[in-house]
Amino acid sequence: MARKRITPGKIRLTEVAKLAGVSPITASRFFRNPEALSVGKRARVESAAKELGYVPNLAARALASQRTEVIGVLIPSLTNNVFADVLRGIYDALDGSRYSIQLANTRYSILQEERLLRLFLAQKPAGLIVTGINQTADSRVIMESVDCPIVQIMEIGPAPVDMMIGFSHFDAGRAAIAHLLDQGYRRIGFLGARMDPRVQRRLEGYRSAMTEAGLFDERLIVTTAVPTSMTLGGTLFADLLAKAPDIEAVFCVNDDLALGALFECKRRHMVVPDQMAIVGFNDLEFMASSVPTLTSVRTNRYEMGRNAAMMVLETLAGRRPAEPVVDLGFSVMERQSSTRRV
């Protein structure tokens, strides 16, 4: 009996403490709050750790302290440039802090999201950043029972689980159409792909603005559940032209579709914007450098990620943001592709 496991050559905190001539807890303090040690012991522990090549065991730390320094991030896609920017913001905000990121991909499935949420929470994250406001009922219950800061990003709505940062996709959709109406376009088509909740709300914005203007027509709308791509933009635009050959303008729910539509116009020798106006969504970098330049609705993705992470950090530091719901807005970047030439 007494078949101990004791790994012989392994360097634990105890070994470091022994070499430094202090108790383990003092060595432990050195790694978490060096200031708390006297200068002499601090130096002794430091050199002992270096000499032994000590690497803290994070599992033991998490078990003993009941928490980790990991912030969980749940996003629906990694191939979507929009989220790449959000992530950049998050990483930048966390740079230099002691927190690291655990990233998970929900693939636009709220069931996957729920599963990943459970997985994350089993690891006791310091904070959580989740995409959107359409979680499963169970996910909401789970999130509400957790005591770490949670930020919902990308859009805003009623009843935040905890905190929220984003903008109204409905309003943004409306604004895109308002711009086109303002430029004198009347037969305005809609191109949509993937049709996740936020895209749906942009479509609602389109529907609302068009109806209000007395211009709504079901035939002007072409959507698909297929993931978006530039090639798809060309295909959908061709479909739209087949259904409504008299359209003067098209609002694409994202920039890839818009660029795809532009190339389809070129293929058909249609001049943009003279014969066809195009408006995209997100204002990715290329919109300003294409020929012609493409109008788009700019969304503050980087800031969204950055601020979301900062809200988590602030909360962890005991300074809860005054306003739990932040509207970052959007702006219509008017460019050549939608400027009516008189």
Place this chain on the structure above:
Amino acid sequence: MARKRITPGKIRLTEVAKLAGVSPITASRFFRNPEALSVGKRARVESAAKELGYVPNLAARALASQRTEVIGVLIPSLTNNVFADVLRGIYDALDGSRYSIQLANTRYSILQEERLLRLFLAQKPAGLIVTGINQTADSRVIMESVDCPIVQIMEIGPAPVDMMIGFSHFDAGRAAIAHLLDQGYRRIGFLGARMDPRVQRRLEGYRSAMTEAGLFDERLIVTTAVPTSMTLGGTLFADLLAKAPDIEAVFCVNDDLALGALFECKRRHMVVPDQMAIVGFNDLEFMASSVPTLTSVRTNRYEMGRNAAMMVLETLAGRRPAEPVVDLGFSVMERQSSTRRV
């Protein structure tokens, strides 16, 4: 004294076991290997866990078992579409397995990479996927002393730390130039951004092919350390034209630059490929749908990610891949932008 910490209402494995009328270890087995239990106990533990809303403590699990079910992934960029595809491959390969991913962004810094490597290893990952073959000396030492499977991705070279999957960027660069030479182009420019190690090797391939053809000219090369973008592609192309107004073709180290160059041509009313041939690198989705369609060197990014993850899984399952170094190759996708019209 005896100031215990005992959290009262907390549900641990013990609670589940008690309710199910089994010993804790039996309950433990249920979560890791349900098949090992008799049908009756299996059902009892399952319902007990559900009733109590039990959530396993992964920190305790990691501490006791000395390992985790997390595969660490180190990539240099999240905004680069290339890595988005690689990640998709990795996620797809791990889908359905019990392993999850921990993702870190090195931002093209091998020092950041080293830091993140240490952080990862403190968490005892089940496996590791790292980008490229240019690690710091310390990173190499660290990786070699770890006993989990490690796959280096994106390129291949001598002396893998463990396993490796990718292709030769040198050869790919040479192939792009070979294609242009084959089409009859002689004054071939080079556009490069970010200039990370892999881009450098593509440049070496260009240099080698041009020198071999007796066409090398330093003035044909324009590079910058600035991160890539479509807008930058236009700018660099303009710079190149200023330095070498007589160029007939341009090889861009990535597709964003290529598309930017194409738009710059349009702005200058230069017809592609008649007055200027363009070749990109990576063959992102949009290359085939632009007008004109753009030639590019296709790299098997998705497969790279997928296979890398599978190599890790296989190794973890005790089946080490026969060949530790896998060359996935590349192929020149010849399209309109580089087809000499006779």
Place this chain on the structure above:
DNA sequence: TTGTACGCGTTATCAT
């Protein structure tokens, strides 16, 4: 198939 005994490496608590 199930259970017993104990170790995993660290930190919280309380005391000095």
Place this chain on the structure above:
DNA sequence: ATGATAACGCGTACAA
């Protein structure tokens, strides 16, 4: 500022 003690929740090793 420092230390003694126990607890964190689970899995391994071995036995039955």
